[in-house]
Amino acid sequence: MDVNDQDIIKKDILPFLSHDIKAIMLNMKNEYFxxxxxxxxxxxxxxxxxxxxxxxxxxxxxxxxxxxxxxxRVSAEDIYRSIASISDNSIYAFEEEIGRGFITIPxxxxxxxxxxxxxxxxxxxxxxxxxxxxxxxxxxVKDCAHSIIGYIYPRELEPINTLVISAPRCGKTxxxxxxxxxxxxxxxxxxxxxxxxxxxxxxxxxxYQGRAQxxxxxxxxxxxxxxxxxxxIMAIRSLSPHVLITDEIGRREDIEAIEExxxxxxxxxxxxxxxxxxxxxKRPLLGELLASxxxxxxxxxxxxxxxxxxxxxxRRDALCCG
Amino acid sequence: MLWVKTLGVVLVMAGFGSYGLLGAxxxxxxxxxxxxxxxxxxxxxxxxxxLHTPLPxxxxxxxxxxxxxxxxxxxxxxxxxxxxQGITISEVWGQSLVKIRGLSDLNNEDFEILQLVSxxxxxxxxxxxxxxxxxxxxxxxxxxxxxRREAExxxxxxxxxxxxxxxxxxxxxx
Numbered sequence: 001m002d003v004n005d006q007d008i009i010k011k012d013i014l015p016f017l018s019h020d021i022k023a024i025m026l027n028m029k030n031e032y033f034x035x036x037x038x039x040x041x042x043x044x045x046x047x048x049x050x051x052x053x054x055x056x057x058x059x060x061x062x063x064x065x066x067x068x069x070x071x072x073r074v075s076a077e078d079i080y081r082s083i084a085s086i087s088d089n090s091i092y093a094f095e096e097e098i099g100r101g102f103i104t105i106p107x108x109x110x111x112x113x114x115x116x117x118x119x120x121x122x123x124x125x126x127x128x129x130x131x132x133x134x135x136x137x138x139x140x141v142k143d144c145a146h147s148i149i150g151y152i153y154p155r156e157l158e159p160i161n162t163l164v165i166s167a168p169r170c171g172k173t174x175x176x177x178x179x180x181x182x183x184x185x186x187x188x189x190x191x192x193x194x195x196x197x198x199x200x201x202x203x204x205x206x207x208y209q210g211r212a213q214x215x216x217x218x219x220x221x222x223x224x225x226x227x228x229x230x231x232x233i234m235a236i237r238s239l240s241p242h243v244l245i246t247d248e249i250g251r252r253e254d255i256e257a258i259e260e261x262x263x264x265x266x267x268x269x270x271x272x273x274x275x276x277x278x279x280x281x282k283r284p285l286l287g288e289l290l291a292s293x294x295x296x297x298x299x300x301x302x303x304x305x306x307x308x309x310x311x312x313x314x315r316r317d318a319l320c321c322g
Numbered sequence: 323m324l325w326v327k328t329l330g331v332v333l334v335m336a337g338f339g340s341y342g343l344l345g346a347x348x349x350x351x352x353x354x355x356x357x358x359x360x361x362x363x364x365x366x367x368x369x370x371x372x373l374h375t376p377l378p379x380x381x382x383x384x385x386x387x388x389x390x391x392x393x394x395x396x397x398x399x400x401x402x403x404x405x406x407q408g409i410t411i412s413e414v415w416g417q418s419l420v421k422i423r424g425l426s427d428l429n430n431e432d433f434e435i436l437q438l439v440s441x442x443x444x445x446x447x448x449x450x451x452x453x454x455x456x457x458x459x460x461x462x463x464x465x466x467x468x469x470r471r472e473a474e475x476x477x478x479x480x481x482x483x484x485x486x487x488x489x490x491x492x493x494x495x496x
Binding site: 015022081084088092093118125126128 | 370376446
């Protein structure tokens with residue numbers, strides 16, 4: 001990993017926490033910052049951190065405990081102060097993001113929000129009386145897609161439609177981000193190409209105030225907070241991409257948009273939640289898509305040797321690479 | 323001895339007269355300052371409701387367009403929020419009001435209305451912000467009207483009253 005987790009968390013995350021929680025986290029031993037994936041604040045519940053696959057809590061002195069009952073209890077004021085910090089004391093300026101359930105903070109980290117949902121018709125208008133915050137620490141792992149990029153962008157050929165199959169928290173977003181960067185930058189054997197990232201949940205590029213916080217490459221355009229299906233069609237019409245990258249497909253309109261893109265000569269690289277190819281085949285819409293041979297590459301990820309473990313690569317056509 | 327008495331008379335008259343004039347001036351300034359605060363809240367409301375500008379920037383932009391004491395109030399708020407010391411807008415607003423209290427001619431009632439802003443400013447959606455500003459504007463309009471009436475009624479009284487009280491004291495002492 002070419003990043004210093006401790007620096008990232010101290011610089012990007014801690015300034016947004018309440019004084020008390022910030023002090024607790026600063027007292028924590030530095031070794032625990034490594035591999036930290038989430039910090040969770042739930043009103044009246046112990047402060048929780050997820051390091052690797054384990055949940056821990058921290059007591060007032062910053063000691064890391066496995067027994068959650070020993071942890072510092074998060075107060076309503078901690079939540080209020082944290083949300084005030086995250087929103088720059090300007091909830092009204094983040095209404096759209098709050099309506100989607102999360103706010104992206106500088107560095108591309110996402111803060112998930114829990115509280116009382118306010119509906120306007122069938123749509124979620126906003127959330128009020130916040131009761132929980134989940135800080136998900138975004139990491140950029142450059143070259144993590146190195147071993148699969150040859151399958152996606154074979155020597156002297158165009159990029160190939162690829163579906164990344166992964167259970168949650170197996171690193172698919174990090175891999176897709178690196179794929180976007182690599183294709184945009186070009187590889188040793190292939191030139192860089194125009195990439196459009198349709199980032200419905202601001203996870204791939206971690207866009208904050210219109211700027212991608214993650215390196216997605218020099219030839220990449222980002223359609224931030226844009227519904228996937230609409231974004232893919234918009235991109236084809238206006239941004240002339242060679243490759244479209246998007247995350248977590250599943251709805252009917254996503255599938256239709258992918259078929260549109262594939263038939264328009266644009267390569268689509270996307271991901272889906274599943275643990276295996278068989279699981280994808282069992283899902284009605286995705287099963288049909290798979291059967292239509294829209295994707296030439298299927299890449300299965302797991303956490304067996306840590307996030308981003310390439311479990312299986314299936315090439316469904318004769319193309320291969322060096 | 324005559325010149326000492328004359329000097330005393332002049333000093334007493336000047337002292338009470340000045341006090342009266344200052345009081346009269348303060349009444350007029352209060353009207354002007356409430357009007358400025360009202361205008362300032364209008365600018366802030368537009369930044370929030372139409373442009374969705376985050377508060378630190380909204381305060382600093384609005385401060386450019388308004389006069390004292392609203393300018394100092396907004397500049398203080400903007401600066402404190404930009405420092406990102408984990409302080410909430412409610413605390414920042416309260417502290418900034420305390421800072422401008424000595425510099426303005428607003429009275430306790432005016433400050434109580436301004437204190438109401440701290441309860442919700444920034445920390446709710448656009449609709450709620452709209453309602454907050456509408457309420458504050460209404461109350462400030464009432465305060466401005468009342469201040470104007472007080473200024474009209476009290477201006478002459480204070481301006482001349484100082485000299486009259488001074489003269490009365492001089493007469494009593496002589």
